[in-house]
Amino acid sequence: xxxxxxxxxxxxxxxxxxxxxxxxxxxxxxxxxxxxxxxxxxxxxxxxxxxxxxxxxxxxxxxxxxxxxxxxxxxxxxxxxxxxxxxxxxxxxxxxxxxxxxxxxxxxxxxxxxxxxxxxxxxxxxxxxxxxxxxxxxxxxxxxxxxxxxxxxxxxxxxxxxxxxxxxxxxxxxxxxxxxxxxxxxxxxxxxxxxxx
Ligand SMILES: Cc1cc2nc3c(=O)[nH]c(=O)nc-3n(C[C@H](O)[C@H](O)[C@H](O)COP(=O)(O)O)c2cc1C
Numbered sequence: 001x002x003x004x005x006x007x008x009x010x011x012x013x014x015x016x017x018x019x020x021x022x023x024x025x026x027x028x029x030x031x032x033x034x035x036x037x038x039x040x041x042x043x044x045x046x047x048x049x050x051x052x053x054x055x056x057x058x059x060x061x062x063x064x065x066x067x068x069x070x071x072x073x074x075x076x077x078x079x080x081x082x083x084x085x086x087x088x089x090x091x092x093x094x095x096x097x098x099x100x101x102x103x104x105x106x107x108x109x110x111x112x113x114x115x116x117x118x119x120x121x122x123x124x125x126x127x128x129x130x131x132x133x134x135x136x137x138x139x140x141x142x143x144x145x146x147x148x149x150x151x152x153x154x155x156x157x158x159x160x161x162x163x164x165x166x167x168x169x170x171x172x173x174x175x176x177x178x179x180x181x182x183x184x185x186x187x188x189x190x191x192x193x194x195x196x197x
Pocket of ligand 1: 016072148149
């Protein structure tokens, strides 16, 4: 396989930024379905797919989310066309017969040990949410991920029946032309973060 061309790399990583100021352009439900159809193909351990996504789009749903946001995250979230609650299903192992059918015991790897189930599930749900960000960029959307909110409050408000646990939020939309970006913050250099042995 080839390296993606420069434009694709720009859109996914090199020029992609976290977005806080949104244009008025809305997102069709079909686009959200397309987004999930791509993001779900990212790999997870034993194909466990533990991530769950609630797309907060209506004004009613936004109003329900608002009280749980940290003050600095309120305005941008209220103005974003969609906010995803990226969550984790603690009972994700119940789907293993569908997702990993060639190993009938696979659900028990996760179910028998709450620690392993939660650890592996949460790790893979976080991966799923990260794939969501990259998939969104790949189909021309912009993202603003946020961890600054009351997880327990959101879980009670939105996941009382399902028992899902919120992980982080992702504002989704199209950036405004006027986005006054601060310059990209530094990242660690290869020698600071990596080692080849
Ligand atoms: C999991 C996660 C949680 C974040 N939480 C917040 C937040 O609560 N509020 C906020 O303003 N930015 C938040 N950010 C945005 C980061 O600060 C931003 O993505 C980072 O500085 C990189 O910016 P860049 O993509 O423009 O290079 C979060 C990002 C991630 C990935």
